[in-house]
Amino acid sequence: MNVRGAILTIGLALLVAFQTVLHAQNYGTRLGIQRGGEVSFEPRGPGVLFGALDPAVQRWYVPQELYYEFRWRQWEYSNYARDQYQRYINTNLEGDYFYDFFGNYINRGWLVYDWRQDQPQELGSGIFKGSQFEQFFSSVTVSGDSRGQYSYAITVGNAIRTTLTPMTFSKPNFNGVQIDFASDKYAATVLASRINDPAVGVTINPRRQSNSTSLFGGRALAQVGDFITVGGTMVNAHNANTALDMFEGNLLAGNLTSGQTSTPVTAIAIVLSDDSPEDEAGGAALFSHDIRIKSRDFETGLETVLTLDEVVREGAEWPTVFGGFPRTGFLAADGTERIILNYDFTDPAYVGPDLTTIVEVEFDYVLANDFKVEMWSNLQTGTRPVPPPPLTNQVIEEAEPVLIDIRRASGNIKDISNAQRVLFNYGLPSANMVAGFTIEGKNVWGFDFYGEWNNNLRYFQYPNAALFNANEGHEVSTESGQATIFNLSKEAYPFFTYGEAYSVDADYSTSAFVSLPGGDVFYDDPIRSVYEFVADNDDQDRRPDWARVGSQANDREVFPGWDENLDFISDFNQNDNRSVPNSIPDYEEPFLRYHVDRPEFLFGIDLNNNGWIDRFEDDDLADYPYKPDRRGYNVFFGVHLLPEARLLVGRLDERMLSDDRDNQTSYAMFTLDKDYPGFGRVRVFDMLKRVVDTIPDDRRAPLPFLDAPTPPLVADMLFFPDTWINTAWLGVDYTAIANFEIVNKLKYERYNQAQDEARDIDGRILAGSSSLLGLINKFEYKLHLGRFLLQPRLKSEYFRQDAFVLAEEDLKQWTGIASLLAQVPLLNSSVVDFGVELAQFNELVQQEEDMVEQGVAEETGDLRSAVFAVQLTNNSNYLGYKLTTQLGLRIGRTFTELVQEVEPRVFDKLTKGRTETTSFITIYAGL
Known part of the structure; x- marks a missing residue:
């Protein structure tokens, strides 16, 4: 090729490249403006196009997106015969452009949170x-x-x-x-x-x-x-x-x-009451009361302070006082009585500053004994309508206005020795x-x-x-x-x-x-x-136990300490879930009740002495390490007698700050948890306490099953005002023989009241001594016959609990269970399970003969049952999932013993039976 041809070839190539550049997409400044070695995205504002400075009358549009990306000119005829039409592309596919306070380009994307x-x-x-x-x-x-x-x-x-x-x-x-x-x-x-x-x-x-x-x-x-x-x-x-x-x-x-300032305060009421109404004595004592009202002239800024004497019309009474018992020198509110002082700024007896100019109201009271101070105004809104003034005891009971606690006395003084000046201001919480x-x-x-x-x-x-x-x-x-x-x-x-x-x-x-x-x-x-700020989350899961702002749906699945396998299901009702609800606890359900013992056989520390182990306790309080309204200490010293055994002694001494109640508990505790080769495991727990406890610690009952209604509050009846308590628990597991296991559990609690005719919180007389005895014996053997498995099982459960209150009945019962399980493999991934269970329940307090003689026609409490079950289980892989298919049948026959009137005034003991059947085919899918 000669020089002339080479020059021609290079020229044609440059021309083609130039035409390609002319027809390439132009993104303007959307990809930034390069200055030196950096690319800048800062907003610059529109500039002036010198090429468009022609003084023509014809309307001309600056080329924008359609021109640079699709080569579309608004003044040309559009024909898509050869160059077919290209659809518009969403310009927001990659998001929007964002800039910060200083004009710096952030990115192109999406606004996630702002x-x-x-x-x-x-x-x-x-x-x-x-x-x-x-x-x-x-x-x-x-x-x-x-x-x-x-x-x-x-x-x-x-x-x-x-x-x-x-x-x-x-x-x-x-x-x-x-x-x-x-x-x-x-x-x-x-x-x-x-x-x-x-x-x-x-x-x-x-x-x-x-x-x-x-x-x-x-x-x-x-x-x-x-x-x-x-x-x-x-x-x-x-x-x-x-x-x-x-x-x-x-x-x-x-x-x-x-909303809090749209209308002025027209009425204020101060409510004085007994902070410990249950004792019906030594409630709030009101010796004197005064008020200071600060007003402001909003034109001059001058502020004026007036006292009670200066804002009451001569010869009139203001505030209006309702309730209270006159005493020498003071007015008293004992028990459920209230003293209510009504400050109605629209009352003709009030001649103080205009209510729209009032900027501060301070109260000056002299109070004594076990007082509680609450305040109310017409601006304290709630779910119920705000009642008109004046506020009376009847209005409070019927209308239930919103009262805000302000002050309360320390302890439960009843001899006016704590007479004090109490100053406080009215205001809405902010x-x-x-x-x-x-x-x-x-x-x-x-x-x-x-x-x-x-x-x-x-x-x-x-x-x-x-x-x-x-x-x-x-x-x-x-x-x-x-x-x-x-x-x-x-x-x-x-x-x-x-x-x-x-x-x-x-x-x-x-x-x-x-x-x-x-x-x-x-x-x-x-x-x-x-x-x-601090949630009530006794079970320490991801949902608070109570319904509050930010968690309007309260956690109803609350069972502290009863989920040791961490599956969010109570260990006492393991086969209960949202897909397959089950309302029968495992310790009462056939076949499952062999391994699961009822909660009464648990043991542990109960330092607040409300009859429930502390780590299983569910309350309606914020989860502080220590409860409000408490002051005290707890200390213990201990020694490891063996690596597996320890002994400790200690004392708890606490009191309520707002009431004359305390908890003084001295205790000694011994624990042993040891494995013996060739025998099994031995566990021992014994705790001796001297309890003087008058502080009520209410709790909420445990949730029996997931769909159950909210459990009720269980009141602490204060059964131990001055009591010796000994709790002993013994567990012996015999595992020396292969495939053979014997489990024994013994729980014994003894309560001795140190006071004569001790009473609970309701004033009922307590038994001088009472006890609890529980004994469980379980036997299980696994017999392998080739591919077959047989499991004979026996369980005996005895439980006796004396009533704490003399007027209540004792509890004594025995349950015996015998069951046989068999498992037969089929083919490669199928198993057939058979089960037979016989159960006997005897209520040992009520005597059937006495019921017959006395003509009491009702159930005696004794019953027996027989249950048979068969189940086929298949495990298969299907579409990447592991399928478990089960089909089966369970038949149960229960015989209940009862006394009926067989002839006029002739009663006899009979047995009534009923049959329950369950058949099913169920498929589970897992990964």
Whole structure:
């Protein structure tokens, strides 16, 4: 090829390349603008096209997307005969463009989560959760970074397991933002959430509010030396209105909502009552009362304070007082009686400042004995209508207005020796805060310890519409409560010791009132208007036990300590689930009841002496380490007698702060758990206690099955006012012979009252001595005959419990069970199971002969049953799943013994039978 040809070829190639470039897609600045070695995406605004500066009258459009991507010109004829039409492509397939506060390009993608608070502005609080937050990230995102020893993470989720300290903040389902930092010696956490509506699920548009309740909190830790760690904690939840300036007023106290300030306070009532009404004596004693009313001239700013004498018309009575018993020098409210002081600002007897100018109301009372102070006003809304003033005892009983606790006396004084001046302000709750510090030591001179002190402040503000409209802060008052806990332990084998001391005020609270979207607060509706910093989660699962804001559906599957295999099902009803409900507990169900013993045979520690083992206890209280309204200590010392045996002695001494009740328990405990080669396992537990307990600790009954209604509360009847209690449990498992097992369990409890004619909480006379005896003997043998398996089983269960109350009947019964199981393999993956069970139940207290003689026509309590069952099980693989198919039949015949009138005034013992059958074919699929 000559030079001329080469030049021609190169020219043609350049021309083709130039034409290709001309027809390539132009993305403008969507892929950024390169300046030097960097690509910039910052917004620059539109520029001036010098090529378009022609003074022509004809309308001309700047080429946009259709021109650069599809070569479409608006002035040309469109014909798709040869160049076929290309459909529009969604320009948002890759999301939107996002920029930060400073104009920096963030990315092109999707808005997953956005929480913004703009103040002052109506509807200034908004939360957005896109569908990607739920679908892509399963409602939780985690961002973080680390370098060297420093790490931090930002977690946003609908259900975050979060704990600062057990006394301040602990929830299994925190919905909000958690920011964590950690280094070798320091750690910190920040929490934030709009707790009245954190937006659960997908929000198509931002969920905006003017009235909101925000939570902010955190914890910081610092290691001091090698063994000590100190920390600080603060959690604050406050109501706010975004139309107000955030920094106008008290940030910690928050603001009153528009619903709380839309109307003025027209009436206030102070209710004095007996803090321990059950004793019907020594209730609230009112010696004197005064009031100070502060008003403001909003034009001049002048504030005036007037007392009671200055705001009452001469010759009139104000406030109006209802209830109470006149005593020498004071008015008393004993038992269920109440003293109600009504301050009606619309009453003609009131001649004080106009109610729209009042900015603060303070009460000055002199009280004594066991008083409780509650307050009410026309602005304290609830699920029921607000009654008109005046408030009376009858109105309180019938209308059930919302009363807010303010103060209560310490102890249960009845001789007016605690006469005191009580000052408090009226206000609506606006915030709740808990703040404190912790100190923890590991192996400090051989000791481990942990201490925590917290102060709880409840904020109140007096509502005034003029202050709200002027964007000014309201007058703030506070009520406080403290909590202090400390525990210490040391292990110096074979010796060990543990001690704990605690004081938690009755007014210590981690509950915060939250605002509804309209600004109202339903103070008597915890499901919609109460948020808990510390949840009630006795079974320690992912759902709180009670229904509150953020967890409106309470956990009904609560059985603390009864789920040792961690399958979220009670171990006493293992075959119960949502797909196949079963309401019969395993210890009463045929074939299953051989291995499962009833809860009465369990043993353990019961330091609150309510007749229920502490670790199985379900209550309706926040899960603090120690209950509110308690102060006391517990200490024990012990020694390991053997590696498998230990002995300890200790004492618990605690009292209620708001009542004259205490729990003094001295105890000694011995435990042994040892395996003996060639024999089996031996377990021994014995605990001797001297109990003086007058503190009621109510609990909730365990859930019998998943679909059961909410279990009732079980009252602590205080059966042990001064009692010696000995609990002994012995377990012997014989496993020396292969395929042969004998299980024996013995439980014996003895109660001896140290007082003559001791009484329970209802005043009933208790038995001087009572006992509980339970004995279980079980025998099982597995006989292998080739591929066949036979299992003969025997079980005997004896249970006797004396009544604690003299007027109640004892319980005595025996159950005997004999069963035979057989298993026959078929082919490769099929098995046939056969089972026969015979059971006898005898009620040993009621004598059938006496019932016949006395003409009592009813069941005697004795019964026997026979059950036969056959079942075919097949395991197969199908479409990647493991299928288990079962079909079978169970037939049961039960014979109940009863006394009937066979002839006029002639009674005899008869047996009545009934037959129950169950047939089924069931298929299960698994992986």
